[in-house]
Amino acid sequence: MALHAVGLKTQIWNNNIKSFLFLLCYPFIITFTYVAILGIVLFYVAMDFHAHTSTAELTKLFQSLVLDYWYVPYVLTILFLAGMFWYNHNRLDIGKGMHIVTREGKPELYGMLENLCISRGLPVPYFFIQQHPSCNAYTTGLSPSSYRIVVTSGLLEKLSPDEVECVLAHELTHIINGDTRLVFLTSTVTNMFRTLADMVWPASPYKKIYYKNGMPDQISIDNRRLRWRKNLLRLCIGGILKLADLGSLFTQLLISRKREFIADAGAVELTKHPRALMAALKKVGENSSGFADKAIKPTLFDNHENRWFSTHPSIADRVAAIARHTHVEAEDRAAALEREMAEEKRVVW
Amino acid sequence: MSWPLILGFVILVVGFTIVYNRLVALRQERKNAFADIDVQLKLRHDLVPNLAETVKKYAAHEKTVFENVTQARSRAMQAQSIGEKSQAETALGGSLMKLLAVAENYPELKADKNFANFQAQLADIEKSVAASRRFFNNATAEYNSAIQQFPALLVAKSLGFHDEAFFDVGVDNRNALDAPVAVSL
Numbered sequence: 001m002a003l004h005a006v007g008l009k010t011q012i013w014n015n016n017i018k019s020f021l022f023l024l025c026y027p028f029i030i031t032f033t034y035v036a037i038l039g040i041v042l043f044y045v046a047m048d049f050h051a052h053t054s055t056a057e058l059t060k061l062f063q064s065l066v067l068d069y070w071y072v073p074y075v076l077t078i079l080f081l082a083g084m085f086w087y088n089h090n091r092l093d094i095g096k097g098m099h100i101v102t103r104e105g106k107p108e109l110y111g112m113l114e115n116l117c118i119s120r121g122l123p124v125p126y127f128f129i130q131q132h133p134s135c136n137a138y139t140t141g142l143s144p145s146s147y148r149i150v151v152t153s154g155l156l157e158k159l160s161p162d163e164v165e166c167v168l169a170h171e172l173t174h175i176i177n178g179d180t181r182l183v184f185l186t187s188t189v190t191n192m193f194r195t196l197a198d199m200v201w202p203a204s205p206y207k208k209i210y211y212k213n214g215m216p217d218q219i220s221i222d223n224r225r226l227r228w229r230k231n232l233l234r235l236c237i238g239g240i241l242k243l244a245d246l247g248s249l250f251t252q253l254l255i256s257r258k259r260e261f262i263a264d265a266g267a268v269e270l271t272k273h274p275r276a277l278m279a280a281l282k283k284v285g286e287n288s289s290g291f292a293d294k295a296i297k298p299t300l301f302d303n304h305e306n307r308w309f310s311t312h313p314s315i316a317d318r319v320a321a322i323a324r325h326t327h328v329e330a331e332d333r334a335a336a337l338e339r340e341m342a343e344e345k346r347v348v349w
Numbered sequence: 350m351s352w353p354l355i356l357g358f359v360i361l362v363v364g365f366t367i368v369y370n371r372l373v374a375l376r377q378e379r380k381n382a383f384a385d386i387d388v389q390l391k392l393r394h395d396l397v398p399n400l401a402e403t404v405k406k407y408a409a410h411e412k413t414v415f416e417n418v419t420q421a422r423s424r425a426m427q428a429q430s431i432g433e434k435s436q437a438e439t440a441l442g443g444s445l446m447k448l449l450a451v452a453e454n455y456p457e458l459k460a461d462k463n464f465a466n467f468q469a470q471l472a473d474i475e476k477s478v479a480a481s482r483r484f485f486n487n488a489t490a491e492y493n494s495a496i497q498q499f500p501a502l503l504v505a506k507s508l509g510f511h512d513e514a515f516f517d518v519g520v521d522n523r524n525a526l527d528a529p530v531a532v533s534l
Contacts, residue, residue, distance in 0.1 A: 003371055004498055007491025009378055013371065272385075272484040326487055 008265045011325050015265075019182075019258040025251040026189060027074075033193075033244040034073040035066055037237055044233045077189065084188050089142040097131040098150065109156070112165045113149070116172050116270055125149055125175060135159065135287040137301040139171040140180055147175050158287060163280035166271050167301055173266030179259045186252035193245035201238025256311040264318055265325065274326040278319045285315035368504045375492040379513065382485040383431070386516065389478040390425070390438060396474065397422045397445070400467045404448060407458040411451050417444040431514050438478075445471070482516045489515050 005011040039062060046058050094100075103110045110127065117124045125139075125147035135155040141147035149171045156164060174180060264281075268274045281302070288302045302312055312318075323330035331339075401418055404411075421444040425437040449468070452458050459465075493512050496505035504510075 003368065003495050003501055006494040006498075007487055009375060009488075009491060010371075010495060272480045326483075327490070 008269055008325050012262050012265050015258045015262045019255045022251055022255045029244050029247045030073050030077060033240055036240045038062065038065055040236045080192055081185065081188055085142060090146055092146045092148065098128045101127040101129060113168050116169055119270065120176060129153055134289060135284045137167050137171055139174050142181055142184055154287065159280055159283055162273060162276040166267050166273060166277040166280050169267035169270040170263050170301060173263045177262060186255055190245060190248040190252055193241055193248055197238055197241035197245050200234055200241060253309060253311055257313045260312050261321055264322055268322060268326055274322050274328045278322055278330065281315050281319055365504060368501050369508065372496060372501060372505060372510055375495055379488040379492050382488040386481045386485055389474060389481050393474050393478065394422060394426055396467060396470055403461065403464045403467060404452055404458060407455045408451060414448050414451050418448050431516065435516050486515050489513050
């Protein structure tokens with residue numbers, strides 16, 4: 001923002017500012033949730049125990065609770081996050097189908113990662129290969145003792161060594177920039193709201209109507225009715241928490257998309273080979289489906305999802321961003337012409 | 350002093366500092382990229398004597414070619430400024446190409462394993478040199494654009510950030526490079 005994006009470094013700075021601004025959504029969401037829940041509870045309680053408190057006194061109580069105890073939800077959130085971090089930060093879960101890469105076992109592959117780490121002065125993270133036919137890679141880990149990069153066997157088969165190096169550089173940039181911790185932060189807050197919302201207003205177990213002797217069972221019909229008058233307070237609080245969950249989900253996705261651009265730029269800085277990264281992106285874009293575990297989604301190299309709900313920008317956007325900031329063509333003119341003729345967008349006489 | 354005035358002044362100072370620090374970072378990034386090119390160029394300088402010795406074993410009488418290569422190498426190792434380095438490295442590249450063209454006439458040389466090895470190493474180094482030069486040029490373009498765009502322009506002009514040169518071949522050299530390689534039979 002202080003400088004317009006005209007190259008790699010300025011693009012990285014600007015995206016960092018944007019992701020930081022998106023992070024500011026979280027205090028907004030937390031405070032909004034706190035105020036709304038407090039207001040509903042007070043209003044409901046006042047409705048029940050009618051008129052022992054006048055409206056003016058109620059408002060004063062509400063105001064004092066909000067202003068004097070504004071820090072309560074933040075303290076709770078931070079305690080929750082700290083607890084989850086402490087529990088998880090040294091965990092190194094090795095799933096089945098994962099093989100570790102060592103210098104003796106796969107010297108060229110390990111050497112690629114090691115050279116990248118040496119150029120940045122970092123210790124080499126754990127490096128695993130996961131047996132899976134699709135092309136993808138991800139990185140997780142909350143502390144230097146548990147950082148790990150996982151690459152699928154499909155990726156190693158389909159991509160050339162230069163392109164694999166670019167994928168490794170992209171994942172290493174995620175580690176350097178602390179994206180694994182950022183993803184942990186955002187997804188834990190989202191999970192926290194989702195769990196709370198589920199506790200207060202469970203995803204309905206009462207959807208089915210049970211039939212007895214061909215006639216619908218009256219009790220299950222009764223259960224299907226929301227009974228909103230009886231459950232008003234619970235539903236309102238549950239609704240607010242679900243809104244908070246949705247809001248934090250969107251914030252997480254917005255942040256994650258910006259971090260992907262930053263990681264791509266960082267990969268170009270490490271390898272100085274933008275063409276290989278663009279080729280890798282295209283190949284992975286065609287082959288990356290079928291490898292998604294919810295926890296690791298945001299740090300995958302690519303993730304095909306619906307545009308609004310995706311953790312990654314589209315491949316075309318990423319390739320265009322690299323092309324723009326490294327002054328390299330995104331696509332050969334000859335290849336582009338072939339593609340347009342195949343899609344019948346252009347007639348050649 | 351009214352507080353809006355003070356606030357405005359503080360914002361101005363903070364903004365100025367941020368822009369200045371970023372321009373310094375861009376300048377440093379460019380210097381770093383330049384030093385990275387030197388790393389690759391040094392590898393090439395180290396390779397040249399080995400390559401020349403291998404060719405000399407089979408083609409000892411091609412004196413002019415060897416002299417050109419040795420002279421170009423020493424000139425390249427002594428060059429200081431970016432302009433000098435660009436020219437010297439381009440000249441070294443040209444003389445290396447002439448050396449390899451000469452090698453085409455000697456089948457025993459082409460069959461020699463060491464020669465093939467050095468040729469492969471040279472190809473790799475040339476690719477890395479090209480990549481780091483491109484990166485350096487991108488860093489230079491970024492730095493030049495940043496100091497010329499509006500808010501940063503004021504900071505740059507007042508604190509001595511100037512436009513910097515690219516790693517460019519230059520028009521005279523381009524004519525020399527475009528000339529066809531003269532091979533003596």
